[in-house]
Amino acid sequence: MKHSLLQNFFSTLLFAQLTLVSPLVAQTSFSLLHAPSAVHDGEDFNVFFSLNASAHDTANALILDLPRSIQVLRLYAIDSPVKFSAKTLSYRNRTYGIFFSSEPLSASSSLVLTLRPSESFSERREYIQAHLVHLHSREVRPALMDTLDAIALARLTLNLTLQPKWRHDNTAASFDSLAQISVFLPNQRAAALSLQRNFTAEFWLRSTALGRTVLSTWSGATSDAYALEVELLADGRLGAFFGTPFSFSRLVSQTFVGDGAWHHCAVTHDSAQSLMRLFIDGVLHDSARTQIHRAAFTPSVERRTLLYLGSRAGRERFFHGELDELKIYRRAKPAQELANPEILERETDASLLVSESFSPSARSALVGERPEIVRTSLAAATRIRELRAELQNGTIQLSWEFTGPPNTSGFTIERSTNGTTFQSIGTVAFSPTQSFYRFTDQPSDAALKVVFYRIRANLPARSALFSSTLKVGLGTTKQFSLHQNTPNPFNPTTTIVYELFSPSSVELVIYNMLGNEITRIRHDWQPAGLYKYVFNAADFDLSSGIYLYRLRTDTGSETRKMILMK
Numbered sequence: 277m278k279h280s281l282l283q284n285f286f287s288t289l290l291f292a293q294l295t296l297v298s299p300l301v302a303q304t305s306f307s308l309l310h311a312p313s314a315v316h317d318g319e320d321f322n323v324f325f326s327l328n329a330s331a332h333d334t335a336n337a338l339i340l341d342l343p344r345s346i347q348v349l350r351l352y353a354i355d356s357p358v359k360f361s362a363k364t365l366s367y368r369n370r371t372y373g374i375f376f377s378s379e380p381l382s383a384s385s386s387l388v389l390t391l392r393p394s395e396s397f398s399e400r401r402e403y404i405q406a407h408l409v410h411l412h413s414r415e416v417r418p419a420l421m422d423t424l425d426a427i428a429l430a431r432l433t434l435n436l437t438l439q440p441k442w443r444h445d446n447t448a449a450s451f452d453s454l455a456q457i458s459v460f461l462p463n464q465r466a467a468a469l470s471l472q473r474n475f476t477a478e479f480w481l482r483s484t485a486l487g488r489t490v491l492s493t494w495s496g497a498t499s500d501a502y503a504l505e506v507e508l509l510a511d512g513r514l515g516a517f518f519g520t521p522f523s524f525s526r527l528v529s530q531t532f533v534g535d536g537a538w539h540h541c542a543v544t545h546d547s548a549q550s551l552m553r554l555f556i557d558g559v560l561h562d563s564a565r566t567q568i569h570r571a572a573f574t575p576s577v578e579r580r581t582l583l584y585l586g587s588r589a590g591r592e593r594f595f596h597g598e599l600d601e602l603k604i605y606r607r608a609k610p611a612q613e614l615a616n617p618e619i620l621e622r623e624t625d626a627s628l629l630v631s632e633s634f635s636p637s638a639r640s641a642l643v644g645e646r647p648e649i650v651r652t653s654l655a656a657a658t659r660i661r662e663l664r665a666e667l668q669n670g671t672i673q674l675s676w677e678f679t680g681p682p683n684t685s686g687f688t689i690e691r692s693t694n695g696t697t698f699q700s701i702g703t704v705a706f707s708p709t710q711s712f713y714r715f716t717d718q719p720s721d722a723a724l725k726v727v728f729y730r731i732r733a734n735l736p737a738r739s740a741l742f743s744s745t746l747k748v749g750l751g752t753t754k755q756f757s758l759h760q761n762t763p764n765p766f767n768p769t770t771t772i773v774y775e776l777f778s779p780s781s782v783e784l785v786i787y788n789m790l791g792n793e794i795t796r797i798r799h800d801w802q803p804a805g806l807y808k809y810v811f812n813a814a815d816f817d818l819s820s821g822i823y824l825y826r827l828r829t830d831t832g833s834e835t836r837k838m839i840l841m842k
Contacts, residue, residue, distance in 0.1 A: 304333045306408050306430035309386065310512070312537035316441040316653050317396045320349060320484045321536030323434060324512055325387040325406070333429050334410050335381045340373040340389075341405040341424070345438075348373040349390040354511050356385045367418040374416055381408070386511065390484050390536075393438050404434045441653055448600035448652035449634040451586040453485060457645035458590030461583035461604075465630050465641060468606055469493050469503045470578050471518065471545065471570045476605040477504060478542035478555075478614070480654055483597025486510050486534045489588045490541075490599070493581050496589035498522070500580070501572035504543060505588065508534045508595075516543050516554050516562075519569040527554040527562035538654050540617035546608040553608075558615045586647065599647075600654055604630040618735070626798075637792055639816070660731050660743035672748055674715045676731055680741070682708040685734045689715050692728040695745060695781075706733075725750055726830050747781060749831035755780060758827045758834040761811070765841035768814040772825055772838075776804045780829040784809060787824055794818070813840050 309324040329335055340348060344366070351360050351373075359378040364371060391404075407428040425431070451457070460466070468475050481490060487510040494502035498521045505517040514533040517526045533539045533556060542555040550567035553560060585602070586595035606627040630641055636649050659678075666673040674689065684706045690698035704713050719727055727750065731743040759773040772784065784797045794816050797809060811825075820842045826835040 304328065304330045304335060304408060304429045306406065306432050308432055308434060310532040310535060311434060311436070312535040314537060315393060315436055315438050317393045317438055318441045319482075319536060319653065320390055320392045322484045322486075322512060322532075322534060323389045323391065323404075324532055324535070325389065325432075326384075327381060327387055327408070327430075328384045329381045329408075335408045335429050336377050336379075337409050337411045338375045338377075338387075339407045339409055339421075339424060340375070341407070341421070342371045342373060342391075343402045343404075344369065344371050345394045345396070346371075346402065346404070347392045347394070349392055351375050351387060351389050354386040354388060356383075358385065363414075363416070365416070365418055367421050370421075372421055376411070376414055388486070388512065395441065396438065397440050399437065399439050402436050402438055404436065405431060406434070407431045446600070446652055446654055446659070447633075447635055447649050448480075448482075448598045448654060449585075449647040450598050450650045451595045451647045453488065453594040453596035455645075456587070456594050457647060458587065459585050459642050459644040459646060460590065461585070461630060461641060462643050463579060463581055465604065466493060466581045466583040467578045468604060468629055469581060469583060471501075471503050471550075471566045471573045472547060472578070474545060474547045474606060474608045475503075476542060476544045476607065476609040477506075477603075478540065478609075478617075479602040480538055480540050480600040480617075481508075481514075481533065481597065482536065482538045482652075482654070483508055483534055483595070484536045485596035486512055487593070488595045488597075489584075489593040490514075490586070490595055492584050492588045494521075494588060495580060495582070496591060501569065501577055503545070503573065503581070504583075506541065506543065507593070508597075514539075514541060514554070514556065516552070518552060518566065520572055523569070525552075525564045525566070525569070527552065527564050529554065529556045529561045531556060531561070542609070542614050542617075544608040544614075553611075555611070555614045558617050560611055585642065590644070598650070598652060598654075600634055600652060602630065602632040602634075603628065618740075637790075639792055639794060660733055660741060663729070663731060663743045663746050665729065665746055665748045667748075667750070670718060672717045672719070672727070672729075674717065674729060674731075674746075676713055676743060677711055678706075678713065678733060679711045680706075680733060681735065683735075687713065687715075688732040688734060689717070690730050690732060691717065691719075692730075692745075693721075693724065693726075695728045695747065698728070698730060719750070747830050749829070755831040756827065756829045756834075758836060760836060761825070761838045765839040766813075767840060767842050769810055769812045770838060772809045772811060773806065774809075774827050775806045776802060776829065778831075779803050780831065782807075783828045785826045785828070786811060787826075788818075789822055789824070794823070 305328045307326045309326050311323045312321050360375040362375050407424045408430040486508050488508050490506040492505040501520045507515045509515045512532040512534040514529040515526050517524050540557050545552045552566050553563040661677045663676045686706045687704040688700050689702045691701045692698040727748050729746045733741040755778040757775040761770045761772045782799045782802050786794045
């Protein structure tokens, strides 16, 4: 009896020891890393998953349960040799995408799923379910779909809000990687992108094609340094590189950018601090010191610098997606200026070197094969156009044009007496079927000589869009004189002279007979006096013809013609 009890005791003790030292069997997990917050019908988008497969599970397939309105374009693993082959079937008014892996999914990996919703005219809610399973045969019968919850080793559900695609009056550049176009910014402006200088490069981007170059100043030569190369990395994040091919640094976004949604990207370089910073959607994501690379940026390197859009040196890693609102400044913009990229104001910054809006009517500084210009879903770049004022019987009649998203809540009219501090003076309702708007103001202070106006379009999610500021002179005497340019006709230079009889802000604009702007010179304040501006047509590669120049001051404006004859 004692022997039996003793034997049971040691057996129990041995079992307890084995239980304590035996490792727990890990469970296969399947989690969502990222999906875009807004999905528009007809636009591709990426969903990023994380797979942590247990060595004891032998998952070899992923089954997606989707609505019929969503098409699966591709599924692939990041940095993994695993390949997927796909088949689809329809069952109970749903579509099932069945992806067989080339080998068992027995390790940790990240998966990228690219989807495309069909066109629709109303907002709707949909869901997608993903099931990780082991299938004994590649012959899958529809009835298997009823047992997915029971056989799944891991699963997750993705809820989506699909919005109808609203194409605004804004346009963007659409790059097709198969076209392999070579388009670049010439050295005259691209040389500003140097680690010896201050600069800011910012743009809007939308893409689902990963591992591609967005823009690059690298020539492709192993001996050349480069100040900036921006890439959509293979894992969906954005990377900004600088240095030399064999010694470089990089900044990486903390969030996914290659998800098919629009994102604002900005890279700033402060030469005094030797500091480069990366901002995504107005938030600082990464920074790096640049001093160890600065010596490589000699004058000869700067003289050879070009900025390629959509490729590296026009030869490889071609971008596939859309770009808009490319801007380059000769200064490092501070964080507060980049904090609200969805608020787009008209630029009057003297440090602005390049402003490429990819409009078919605007003159482009780019050289080479042009990307296709398409209407886009980017609401942030929709502009309030043609803000004007007319004085009628003591009132000021404001008018403007706007074609924006249908969920715009309306306009707020703001007035200022100094051009800095604005106050709301009224609102105007927005209509999706209307593009022209009016507002009447009657300033109560009869002593006012000048007032300033701007229009704010109130967009969803508390974002806003401002018009340019319009100055309206209330005096009755014109306080300036615009002279005829000399010589006229000219080739290639001519001098434009104007005279101010009282201090004023000044804006001189030169444009062609189609109304396309060629250049704009702005001074927020000039004292009374005689001023001259030398215009060189060779700087803008103009052809012979008639051109217009307009002077606008606080007390009025005047336009004259000039003739370029080559």
